[in-house]
Amino acid sequence: MSTLYSDEKELKEKYFKTIDECAAGKINFEIQNGNAEHATYLLRKFFEHGKKRVYIFTGSLYGKVFDSADMIGAARSFLSEAGRELIIAFADKSVTNEEIKNREFVKQVMSDSEKKGDFKLLDARSVVSDVPDLKHFALMDDEAFRLEHYHDRLKPVAVANFGDKKTVELLSSLFASIQINAEQFAV
Numbered sequence: 001m002s003t004l005y006s007d008e009k010e011l012k013e014k015y016f017k018t019i020d021e022c023a024a025g026k027i028n029f030e031i032q033n034g035n036a037e038h039a040t041y042l043l044r045k046f047f048e049h050g051k052k053r054v055y056i057f058t059g060s061l062y063g064k065v066f067d068s069a070d071m072i073g074a075a076r077s078f079l080s081e082a083g084r085e086l087i088i089a090f091a092d093k094s095v096t097n098e099e100i101k102n103r104e105f106v107k108q109v110m111s112d113s114e115k116k117g118d119f120k121l122l123d124a125r126s127v128v129s130d131v132p133d134l135k136h137f138a139l140m141d142d143e144a145f146r147l148e149h150y151h152d153r154l155k156p157v158a159v160a161n162f163g164d165k166k167t168v169e170l171l172s173s174l175f176a177s178i179q180i181n182a183e184q185f186a187v
Contacts, residue, residue, distance in 0.1 A: 016041060019160075023049045026143055028163030033146060036064040040071050042160045046140035047074035049162075053085040054078065055139045055175045057124065060092035066105040075105070076112045084117035089124040089178050097123060097185050122182035137171055145171050 015038070022029050023045040033039055043065065046054050054075075065071070078084055086109070090100055100106060100121060109119055136148040136158075145168050148158035161167065 022162040026163045031160045033158035033160055039065045042146050044071055044074040047078040050140045052141050056088045057137050058090050060095040061103045072108045075109050079115045079117035082116040087120045089122040089182050091124045091128045093125050122184055124178050124182040127178050127181045139171055
């Protein structure tokens, strides 16, 4: 049994090392993303390597992805510099604005006295009903993306890439449209 654990640990370390290398080198390499821990690690890298903006389209800021101390710390560090922007658009119709405001990630980032960057929350529930297969995506500057969609309507498929500018451009256009049509709310 310990061999299996050791093998799993080695695979996990190799996976995270691949992400680190791709993020540092802005490498155009497709990274599969299989679980919440992987999503957290990838998004943390967006905050650590981002220079201007991180945009996140999400269902409801899933706590297993967003509420870790490492994730919150990375977001706070990102926003500690003026001129940086974090915009989160949420689309889960079963979650209220008040519930989003009370998510640990939102409370911690908003209460940070060192925050100099801009943080906005957008209610995109009415905007995205036309795109049912699109579940979550995130963008870092004009360089990186993480995209989750439903390939067969049963199981989500997620990929990330730190150097595919064409896909980043397409997702940036989609996020711009969401941003224009969504409702911003105060936290």
